[in-house]
Amino acid sequence: MPAKLKSVYICSSCGFESPKWNGKCPSCGEWNTFEEDIIEEVPKKSSLKAAPSAASGADCSDKIRTLSQIDTDEEIRYSTGAGELDRVLGGGLVKGSLVLLGGEPGIGKSTLLLQICSYLGAEHSILYVSGEESVRQVKLRADRLGVTTPNLYLLSMTDAESICSTIMSSRPEIVIIDSIQTMNIRSITSASGSITQVRECTNLFMHLAKDMEIPIFLVGHVNKDGAIAGPKVMEHIVDTVLFFEGDRHQSYRLLRAVKNRFGSTNEIGVFEMLDSGLEQVENPSLMFLSGRPTGVSGSCVGCVMEGTRPILAEVQALVTKSSYSAPRRTSTGFDFSRLAIIIAVLEKRAGLFYGTLDIYVNIVGGFRLDEPAADLPAALALYSSLMDMPINEKLVSFGEIGLGGEIRSVSNIAQRISEAQRLGFEKCIIPKMSLRQIDPKKYNIGIIAVSNIRQAFDYLKKEHNKD
Template sequence: MPKNKSIFVCQECGYESNGWLGKCPSCNSWNTFTEEIQDSSMDLKKKNVFFDVKPVNINDIEVENEERYSTGISEMDRVLGGGIVKGSLVLVGGDPGIGKSTLILQICNSIKTNSKVVYISGEESIKQIKIRADRLGVRNPNLLMVSETNFKAIQVVCEREKPALIVVDSIQTMFNEELSSAPGSVSQVREITAGLMRIAKTNNIAIFIIGHVTKEGALAGPRVLEHMVDTVLYFEGERHLSYRILRAVKNRFGSTNEIGIFEMKDIGLIEVENPSMLMISDRKENVPGSVIVSSLEGTRPMLIEIQALVCPTNFGMPRRMATGIDYNRITLLMAVLEKRVGMQLHNYDAYVNVVGGLKLDEPACDLGVVGAIASSFRNKPVDMSTVLIGEVGLTGEVRAINQIDKRVIEAARMGFKNCVVPAGNMKAIKQIKELKEINIIPVENVVEALSILL
C-alpha cells in the first residue's frame, strides 16, 4: 500500500512545495507554509476512472434566458445585475463586523421565491442566529437554519431539502473529513468550494458563500477561490460609520462596476435610494476648497463632494495626502496647475478628501480635484450651484468623457444651475431632451475653467 505524502502549501496563494519555505516564491509572503498530508489512495482511484465525453456543436446548443429571482432588496439586485441567477455561486467578502451576515440574513427574509432557503452557519448556533433574526424582523416561513461544519452533512441537507438558495457562513469554517488539513486551509477551502459549485450547477441552486478577508483587505484563502465562483462581492465601509458599500469586482451575469449603498441601523441595513442627496446634504455654503463632481459607478450617476485644503508648509518637503482618490493622480494634477496655470504649489501642503467614504478612480473627476485645490489656494469659493465634469490632460486640456448625458441629467435633477463640461462633449449634450433650467458651460482647458469658476 502506498504511503501518504506530506506537502507544504502556502495559505495565501496555494503554492505547493515538497519542503517548508520561509518565503513563498509565488506571492512573496513570509511564514505562510503549512504541512498537509496527501492521501495516495485517492490518487489511485482517480487513475482508474474512465470518461466518455462527447463534444456538442455550438450551433446545436439551445440557450434560454437567464432565470433570475429578486432578492427583495433593490440595491442588491442592482449589484447582481438584476437579481439572483439560478445555479450561480456568489462569494461575499468583507471585514469582520461590517454586516455581511446581517445583509445575507435580510436577503433570506425578503427573497422573492416560494421555495426553501437554507442558512448554514459554522460560526454561530441556531439560537444565536435566531436572536439576530428577531432584531432584524426576519419571519420567512421557508427559511431553514442549520449549524454544521461537516461538508458531507451539508450535502445531505441540500439533496434532501432541494432549496432555491443556500447560504454558507463562512467558507473558512467548513471541512471535508477526507482531507487531513485543518478547516480554513487552502486544500479545505478549494475542495469545499468545488463541491458547492457542483451542487449549484447540478441542482440549479443558487449558493451564497461568506468569506473572511485578510488584514490587507483581500479575501482569505487561495486566489483560485475567486476564479471558481461566478460573482465576487465586497462589502466595504468603516465599522464606526453608518454607511456601507456593496461592490461587485467579478460578475459573470452583469456589470462589475455597480455598487449598492446601505445605511446600518438598529433594525439592520437600510437601502440608500438617493446617494447624491446623501453625499451633498451636509455641505457648507461658500467655503473655499469644496466642489461637486458627477461620478459614475456602473450605471448609476452620483454627485459627490470633493474637499481640498492647501496651506503653507512648515518643512522643507511639502506634504501631499489623499483620501478616497489616488495619491499619484493628485500629484499629477498639482503639477499641471504649477506648469500650465502658474500656481506656485511647491511650498504648500495639500490635503484632498472625498466626502462620504467613497473611492473615486475615474478620470472624469479630475476637473473637480483641480477646482478644489485652486479654490483653496486662492481662498475663493466655487459657486454652490455648479457641478464640474471632465478629465484633465498633462497639457492642461479638458478632455471629453463617456456617458455625459447621465451625469448632466443627475446634476439637473438635484437642482444645480451650472455644469462645467468638456467642450468635446457638447455635441452629445445638445441631443439630451431632459435638460431644463441648467446652464451648460463648455471649457477647453484648465485656465479657461478656473477663470470661470474663480
Template sequence: MVEDIVKETKGKGVSAPATGNAAIIASRLKDISTTEEHSRIITGISELDRVLGGGIVLGSVVLLGGEPGAGKSTLLLQLCGAISRQVNVLYITGEESTRQIKLRATRLRVEEENIMLAAETDIGSICDLVEQTKPGIVVIDSIQTMHCAEISSSAGSVSQVKECTARLLTVAKTLEIPTFIVGHVNKDGAIAGPKVMEHIVDTVLYFEGDKMLPYRVLRAAKNRYGSTNEIGMFDMTGTGLKVIENPSKLLLEGRPIGVSGNCVACTMEGTRPILSEIQALVTKTGFGTPRRAASGFDFNRMNLLLAVLEKRAGYFLGNLDVYINIVGGLELDETACDLSVCLAVVSSLMDKPVPDDMIAIGEVGLGGEVRNVTNLEYRLRESQRMGFVRAVVPKHSLAQIDPKEFNTMELLGVTYVKQAIQLL
C-alpha cells in the same frame, strides 16, 4: 506541506473503446434552451438585484467577502427574509449557534416562516442535507469554518477551502440551487484562501465600508451573469441595512455653503451617476518638506494634478501642505473628477469659494488641457436633477450634447484648466 492521497481510478484507458452510458454526448448550441437555466429570482432588495445583474440566477454560486463587522451576515440574513416569501431557504452557520441567528433575525424583523437553520461544519453532512431538503436557496456562513473529513488538514486551510467550495459548486449545479458563500478576507483585503475559489464560483461580491461610517458599498469583482461596474449602497442602522435609493442626495447632505475648498464631482458607478463632494485644504507647511495626503482619492493622481497646476496654471504649491478628502467614504478612482479636484485646490489656495450651484466634470491632462469624459449626458442629467444650474465641462464635448435637454442648466465649455479657474 499537504498530503495528497492518490487512488487508482476505475476509468478506462485512453485506447479502450467507450461502451455503455460512459460516452460523452455533445449537444448543438442552438438546441440548448435558456428559458429555465437563466431564469432569475428577484430578491426584493433593489441594490442587491442591481449588483447581481437583475436577480439571482438558478444554480449560481455567489462568493461574498468583506471586512469583519462590515455586515455580510446581516445582508444575507435580510436576503433570506426577503426571498423566503418565494422559496424555502437553508441557512448553514459554522460560526454561530442557531439561537444567535434567531436573536439577530428577531432584531432585523426577518420573516422566519420558510427559513431553516443548521449549525454544521462537516461539508459532507451539509451536502446530504441540501440534497434531502432541496431548498430554493442555500447560504453558507462561512467557507473558512467548513471542513472535509477526507482531508487531514485543519479547517480554513487551502486544501480544505478548495475542496469544500468544489463540493458546494457540484451540488448547486446539479440541483440548480443558488448558493451564497461567505468568505473571510486577509489583511490585504482579498478573500482568504486559494485564488481558484474565486475562479470556480459564478459571482464574487465585496461588501465594503468604513466601520466609523454608516454607509456600505456592495461591488461585484466578477459576475458571469451581469456587469461588474454596478454598485449597491446601503445604510447600516440599528434594525439592519437600508437601501439607499438616491446616493447623490445623501452624500451632499450637510454640504457647507460659501466655504472655500469645496467642489462637487460626478462619478459613474456602472450605469449610475453619483455626485460627491470633494474637499481640499491648502495651508502653509511647518516642516521643510510639505505634506500631501489624500483620503478617497488616488495619491499619485493628486501629485500629478498639483504639478499641472504649478506648471500650466502658475499656482506655486511647493511650500504648502495639500489635503484632499472625499466626503462620505467613497473611493473616486475616475479621471472625470480631475477638474473638480483642481478647482477645489485653487479655491482653498485663493480662499475663494466655488459657486454652490456649479459642478465641474472633466479629465485634466499633463498639458493642462481638459479632456472629454464618458457618459457626460448621464452626469449632466443627474446634476440637473440635484439642482445645479452651471456645469464646467470640456469644450469639445459641447458639440455632442443637445442643449435643449439641459435648458435649466448653463454649460460652460473650457479647453484648459486655467480657463476653468477663471470662472471662480
C-alpha cells in the same frame, strides 16, 4: 501501510506550492503569503499497472447540444427584494450560481443575507447553514431584524460533505453558507480555514450548485490586506465576487462586484446600517452631498459614473503651509498617484505653486472616486483652497485632465448633466469636446464648456469677482 503526512507551503495569493517557506512567492511576487499546510501522501501504485490513456474516459457525446437546442426562455433569476443587491448582481440571483460575499468583520454580510431571506422566503425555500453561530443565535438575530418567514431553515454544521448530502436530500431552492472559512472536509487533514480546505470546500459547493441548479451564497472573511482570505483560485471558481466596503465608524456601506459572470462589475449598491438592519439608499448623491458647507473654499462637487448610475460626490481639498521640510500629501478616497499628476499639471500648465504646502484631499462619505472624470473637480478644489476662493455650491464639474493641461471628454455626458439638474444644480463645467454629444438647449442648467484648466480657473475668478 498508512499514508505519511507531508508539510508543504502554499501561497495564499496564487496557490503556488513549495516544499519550504519563502518570504517572496516565486510565482506571483507577493511577500509573506506562504502558509503551512499538512497533506497526506497517497501511496504510489504499482508501476506494472498501465497509465490512463486518452480514451479511458466515458463517452459523453450524447450530452453535446447546439446553441439553438438550449432553452433560455424560462426565468433564471430570483429577485432578492433588495434593489441595490439586484443591481450589483446584474438583475437578480441566477439559478445555479455561486456567489462569494466578502468584507471585514461586522460590516453587515450576515445581516444582509438574513434580511433578503425575508423576501425570498415568501416564494422559495432557503437553507441557512451557519458554521460560526448556533441556530439559537441566528434566531435571535432574525428576531432583531424582523425576519419571520416560515420557509427559512437553519442548520449549524461545518462538515461540507454532510451539508452537501443534506442539500441533496432536502432540495432547498436557495442556500447560504456562513462562512466558507469554517467549512471542512474530513478526508483532508488540514485545519478549517486553511488554503486546501477553503479551496476544496468551494469546489465542492460549486459542483453542487451546478448539478442541482441551486444558487448558493458563500460568506468569506478578509485578511489584513483587505482581500478575501484563502487562495486566489477560490475567486476563480465562483461565479460572482461581491465586496462589502465602508468605514465601520460610519453608517454607510457600499457593495461592489469585483467579478460577475452574469452582469456588469461597474455597478454599486449603497446601504445604510441602522438599528433595525441595513436600509437601501436609492439616491446616493443626496447622501454624499448632505451637510455640505457653504461659503468655504476647497470644496467642489463632481459627478462620476458607477455602471449606469451617475453619482454626485463632494471633493474637499485643504492646502496649507507646511511645518516640515518635506510637505505632506494625503488623499482619502482619491487615487494618490492621480493626485500627484494633477498637482504637477497645475504647477506646470497653470503656474500655481504647491511645492512647500501640505495638501489633503478627501472624498466625503467614505466614497472612492476611481474614474478619470473626477480630475477636474479635484483640480478646482485644489485651486479654490490655494486661492481661498469659495466655489458656488450650485456648481458641478467633471472631466479628465491630460498632461498638457487640456480637459478631455468623458462618457455619459447627458446622464451626468441630467442628474445634476435633478438635484438642483445651476452651473455645470464640462469638457468642450463633450458639446458634440449633447444639445445644451435641452437642459435648464448653465453649461460652461472649457478646453483647458486655465479656462476653468478663469471662470471661477470671474464668478468670484461678480459676487
